[in-house]
Amino acid sequence: CATLPPAPPGAAEAAWHRHEAAVLAQTPWSLDGNFGLRIGHRGWSAGLRWVQTGDRFHIDIYDPLGRTVAVLTGKPGDVTLADSSGRAYRAASAAELMQHALGWSLPVGGLRYWVRGVPVANAPVQSRQLDANGRLRVLQQSGWYIRYSDYDYDTANARPTRMIMTHGDVRLVLVVNQWGKG
Amino acid sequence: DAIAELEQFFNQTHTLKGDFTQRVYETQGSSLLRTTTGSFELARPDRFNWSYLKPHEQQIVSDGKKMWVYDRDLAQVTVSPVAKRLGQAPIMLLGGGTPLSKSFTLSDEGQSNGMSWVQLMPKQLHDAQFERIRLGLQQGLVREMVLYDQFGHRTVIELDHLVQNSSLPATDFVFSAPPGVDVVNGM
Numbered sequence: 001c002a003t004l005p006p007a008p009p010g011a012a013e014a015a016w017h018r019h020e021a022a023v024l025a026q027t028p029w030s031l032d033g034n035f036g037l038r039i040g041h042r043g044w045s046a047g048l049r050w051v052q053t054g055d056r057f058h059i060d061i062y063d064p065l066g067r068t069v070a071v072l073t074g075k076p077g078d079v080t081l082a083d084s085s086g087r088a089y090r091a092a093s094a095a096e097l098m099q100h101a102l103g104w105s106l107p108v109g110g111l112r113y114w115v116r117g118v119p120v121a122n123a124p125v126q127s128r129q130l131d132a133n134g135r136l137r138v139l140q141q142s143g144w145y146i147r148y149s150d151y152d153y154d155t156a157n158a159r160p161t162r163m164i165m166t167h168g169d170v171r172l173v174l175v176v177n178q179w180g181k182g
Numbered sequence: 183d184a185i186a187e188l189e190q191f192f193n194q195t196h197t198l199k200g201d202f203t204q205r206v207y208e209t210q211g212s213s214l215l216r217t218t219t220g221s222f223e224l225a226r227p228d229r230f231n232w233s234y235l236k237p238h239e240q241q242i243v244s245d246g247k248k249m250w251v252y253d254r255d256l257a258q259v260t261v262s263p264v265a266k267r268l269g270q271a272p273i274m275l276l277g278g279g280t281p282l283s284k285s286f287t288l289s290d291e292g293q294s295n296g297m298s299w300v301q302l303m304p305k306q307l308h309d310a311q312f313e314r315i316r317l318g319l320q321q322g323l324v325r326e327m328v329l330y331d332q333f334g335h336r337t338v339i340e341l342d343h344l345v346q347n348s349s350l351p352a353t354d355f356v357f358s359a360p361p362g363v364d365v366v367n368g369m
Contacts, residue, residue, distance in 0.1 A: 032216060032237070033238075034238045034240070034253065034255070034256070035256070036253050036256030036257075036258040036260075038258065038364075038366055039369075041366050041367060042366055042367050042368070042369050043258055043260040043366030043367065043368065043369065044260060044368065044369045045240070045251050045253050045256060045258060045260055047216070047238075049215060049216060060215065060333075060335075062206075062216070064240060064242050064251045065232070065242065065271045065272065065273065066204050066206065066216075066218065066272075066337060067271065067311055067312075067329075067331065067337070068206075068331055068333050068335050071333050082332070082333060084311060084331065084332060084333075085308060085310075085332065086332040103369055104369055162255065173255075173256040173257070173258065175238060175255045175256065177237035177238050178237065
């Protein structure tokens with residue numbers, strides 16, 4: 001992907017604030033990607049399709065053979081998960097539902113922001129590092145360490161296309177194959 | 183009839199290789215959710231090598247006992263026992279060791295768009311991965327698989343450039359992790 005000429009330090013910070021505001025303003029958005037999750041020495045890899053409209057999300061999770069494993073829908077505080085045998089579960093938190101139905105979970109609340117290359121809105125940030133173009137290279141928030149290793153630069157609001165997130169013995173690698181408008 | 187043709191395919195196909203295009207549609211409608219393409223090899227019973235090329239490089243290999251899933255971008259290989267994971271995966275419909283009539287009720291759906299179709303309804307719905315499956319055959323080979331799941335998603339897998347019963351080396355069905363890639367147990 002094309003890289004922009006490096007901006008002077010102050011400019012990177014200014015570019016970052018413009019970029020963050022533009023990304024947060026964009027709704028709806030959608031992505032089609034894949035993720036690899038590792039918890040200790042056990043792992044899982046799956047396909048992911050995420051459509052976000054304001055606070056509402058629709059997330060399809062596919063197994064490696066392309067079969068839908070679970071569909072998560074709802075908004076913060078009211079989430080429904082339907083699994084592949086047709087059972088539906090409802091709870092306040094997506095992570096809690098996934099842990100119950102699938103035995104593993106994704107930090108859906110944080111991912112909604114992290115996956116777009118911005119911190120969770122109005123929540124403390126432990127630390128962040130910017131690249132020369134004013135995009136996040138590293139973010140530490142709510143105990144997660146997130147490294148953005150690739151961006152799709154040919155769109156104005158460049159979105160991350162590869163990120164590695166760690167939290168204790170959990171390692172999540174997420175690759176975005178396509179960004180969309182929802 | 184189509185059922186006899188499917189049984190003949192099952193009995194006469196020891197190995198099969200070709201390319202595939204897999205499209206997942208949402209509900210009965212036509213909105214296309216996801217398209218993946220790649221190539222595959224299978225050797226009955228239960229051995230296969232299913233390689234996705236686009237949009238994400240991923241390889242799924244089974245030697246009949248273990249299944250490896252290798253994601254190049256994720257630099258990760260997960261390995262798990264075949265039985266637990268496969269159930270009625272599309273590839274197992276083609277290369278499985280047990281006759282389809284054991285777990286499905288087969289019915290002839292006649293001819294359409296140049297293929298003869300067989301419907302497969304799972305006998306035990308509770309652990310079925312798909313509510314309904316249709317297989318399209320042409321000149322004795324399965325050309326298309328249509329799978330309907332509990333979410334109302336419809337997966338259409340088209341098979342092309344099929345070569346039946348060519349000799350495939352056993353090493354095609356055993357995965358050896360490239361250097362620097364960690365192998366983890368599947369969940």
